[in-house]
Amino acid sequence: xxxxxxxxxxxxxxxxxxxxxxxxxxxxxxxxxxxxxxxxxxxxxxxxxxxxxxxxxxxxxxxxxxxxxxxxxxxxxxxxxxxxxxxxxxxxxxxxxxxxxxxxxxxxxxxxxxxxxxxxxxxxxxxxxxxxxxxxxxxxxxxxxxxxxxxxxxxxxxxxxxxxxxxxxxxxxxxxxxxxxxxxxxxxxxxxxxxxxxxxxxxxxxxxxxxxxxxxxxx
Amino acid sequence: xxxxxxxxxxxxxxxxxxxxxxxxxxxxxxxxxxxxxxxxxxxxxxxxxxxxxxxxxxxxxxxxxxxxxxxxxxxxxxxxxxxxxxxxxxxxxxxxxxxxxxxxxxxxxxxxxxxxxxxxxxxxxxxxxxxxxxxxxxxxxxxxxxxxxxxxxxxxxxxxxxxxxxxxxxxxxxxxxxxxxxxxxxxxxxxxxxxxxxxxxxxxxxxxxxxxxxxxxxxxxxxxxxxxxxxxxxxxxxxxxxxxxxxxxxxxxxxxxxxxxxxxxxxxxxxxxxxxxxxxxxxxxxxxxxxxxxxxxxxxxxxxxxxxxxxxxxxxxxxxxxxxxxxxxxxxxxxxxxxxxxxxxxxxxxxxxxxxxxxxxxxxxxxxxxxxxxxxxxxxxxxxxxxxxx
Numbered sequence: 001x002x003x004x005x006x007x008x009x010x011x012x013x014x015x016x017x018x019x020x021x022x023x024x025x026x027x028x029x030x031x032x033x034x035x036x037x038x039x040x041x042x043x044x045x046x047x048x049x050x051x052x053x054x055x056x057x058x059x060x061x062x063x064x065x066x067x068x069x070x071x072x073x074x075x076x077x078x079x080x081x082x083x084x085x086x087x088x089x090x091x092x093x094x095x096x097x098x099x100x101x102x103x104x105x106x107x108x109x110x111x112x113x114x115x116x117x118x119x120x121x122x123x124x125x126x127x128x129x130x131x132x133x134x135x136x137x138x139x140x141x142x143x144x145x146x147x148x149x150x151x152x153x154x155x156x157x158x159x160x161x162x163x164x165x166x167x168x169x170x171x172x173x174x175x176x177x178x179x180x181x182x183x184x185x186x187x188x189x190x191x192x193x194x195x196x197x198x199x200x201x202x203x204x205x206x207x208x209x210x211x212x213x214x215x216x217x218x219x
Numbered sequence: 220x221x222x223x224x225x226x227x228x229x230x231x232x233x234x235x236x237x238x239x240x241x242x243x244x245x246x247x248x249x250x251x252x253x254x255x256x257x258x259x260x261x262x263x264x265x266x267x268x269x270x271x272x273x274x275x276x277x278x279x280x281x282x283x284x285x286x287x288x289x290x291x292x293x294x295x296x297x298x299x300x301x302x303x304x305x306x307x308x309x310x311x312x313x314x315x316x317x318x319x320x321x322x323x324x325x326x327x328x329x330x331x332x333x334x335x336x337x338x339x340x341x342x343x344x345x346x347x348x349x350x351x352x353x354x355x356x357x358x359x360x361x362x363x364x365x366x367x368x369x370x371x372x373x374x375x376x377x378x379x380x381x382x383x384x385x386x387x388x389x390x391x392x393x394x395x396x397x398x399x400x401x402x403x404x405x406x407x408x409x410x411x412x413x414x415x416x417x418x419x420x421x422x423x424x425x426x427x428x429x430x431x432x433x434x435x436x437x438x439x440x441x442x443x444x445x446x447x448x449x450x451x452x453x454x455x456x457x458x459x460x461x462x463x464x465x466x467x468x469x470x471x472x473x474x475x476x477x478x479x480x481x482x483x484x485x486x487x488x489x490x491x492x493x494x495x496x497x498x499x500x501x502x503x504x505x506x507x508x509x510x511x512x513x514x515x516x517x518x519x520x521x522x523x524x525x526x527x528x529x530x531x532x533x534x535x536x537x538x539x540x541x542x543x544x545x546x547x548x549x550x551x552x553x554x555x556x557x558x559x560x561x562x563x564x565x566x567x568x569x570x571x572x573x574x575x576x577x578x579x580x581x582x583x584x585x586x587x588x589x590x591x592x593x594x595x596x597x598x599x600x601x602x603x604x605x606x607x608x609x
Contacts, residue, residue, distance in 0.1 A: 055484070056484050056485045056489070058484075059481065059482075059483060059484035059485075060422070060480075060481045060484050060485060060490075061422065061480070061481075063422065063423055063424055063493055063494070064424065065489075065493065069424075069426075201430060202401070202403050202406075202427070202430040202431055202434055203402075203403045204403070205403050205404075205406075205407050205434060205438065206403070206404060206407065207407070208407050208408060208410075208411035208442075208587075209591060211349070211350075211353050211404055211407065211408070212353055212357065212411075214373065215350065215353050215354035215357060215372060215373060216357055216372075217354075217357065217358055217361065217369075217370035217371060217372045218369070218370070218371070
């Protein structure tokens, strides 16, 4: 079965070192998945291209453009996510955060995520742990243990390639384990099957009897 | 089919002149708008309800009563009545009183309100929004339908031996709509009671409106009030008209670009594509509005938003004139032309509900209860039968 991952990259220039890192992560993940005898589709989301639409989404109180609607759907149904941001003023970029703010809070529940960041200096390297991990923890995603941070100087060192491989292997293992939730009935369903919603569709209806229970004034 | 206007009652500076109305001027302007709506042949005037600046519309029944005294036929409604933060006991009294003043020219649209701080100002919590809407509305139905109410709920002090006065006019409570942009629970609520469902429509993409209305229609049928296409649907709309599209855009653009809700965001052109906003000729407005029925089905009420974003009264009155004399007459004919015979043209009115008599399902607190209980009993019997054979 071919799996599908989404690679979100928030680089602003063309070409950008953030995209360069995203490409390497995607390539390494593909290699790890195919090495295990499975196929992988990789879909890139260049946030730069939808910056205007994200701003519109914010100021209209959340009206999605057709392209955002599609992206929300694709992220919510992906088997894994690679999220790469440049470091701006000590954290992820505003554009990076806008994309995740435009997602439904339940769209990454249980999704394996590889976090990565680029910066001009190694002094920002904890950004993965103090900014990106908390964001994805809130979204109940599963962040792989190895995060990949690349300062400019790292593009000339062998250590970066090793970290990329290690992170990709971790992500691949989780991506391939998606869908194997064990035998039904042995664990509460909520824990067994993470519910993901893109936020595009009207929520499933709760029968009114359930909504009214305890509110009829005589019970 | 009913056509009308709805107002949120905002005071927004005119971006082209910087001029700002006083609260008194804005209230008087809204009143003149309502009177003009009747004069140009519209059916409905609906006022918003807000309890924070820049809005003036904190006391809808006071305002609607004043308008009722100066009109003959106009149906007075709300957009919306805050079912969460108002005491349902006071809603029951105020709107029954308004029915008596206006000769039954009243219906209401329930809404939750999305301004967080308003809830604690009225002793409530926005996180209880859906529960408040459910419990308070259920109590409101009882207050309008039971002569003596005993009640103990979660959100207000209990009632023992309480009688709401005055009782609804002719023993017939006003028709109720439920408005919600995103909450499936509210579409479900409207369907459960056989009430109307109104979608604001104007701040959202049409695919979303379509989904919400479809859900309401399916559940209306499920609860046994009629076929899905017979459910009572209302929609909002937003238009600005001139002799040419270019002229309409030229005049409206500064108001659009600075509007409180979507200003400084998408372009007028993009927003017109994403939402039902139509800025152009009366012909374009007619064509676009008729197209609404293609995705929500034949419906019963269309309200337009005209007085917002700092548009001056002179411009809005011109819009209302065009709407009443050039647009709505064509819409009336064309909407009826496409409507199948079994789909009602109008939502229930005071006259139609009185004519239906005191035994009509509408007078039950829960018209769907018997049906739901029967379905539950059947499901249980089937389960038992399955258990017996296993």
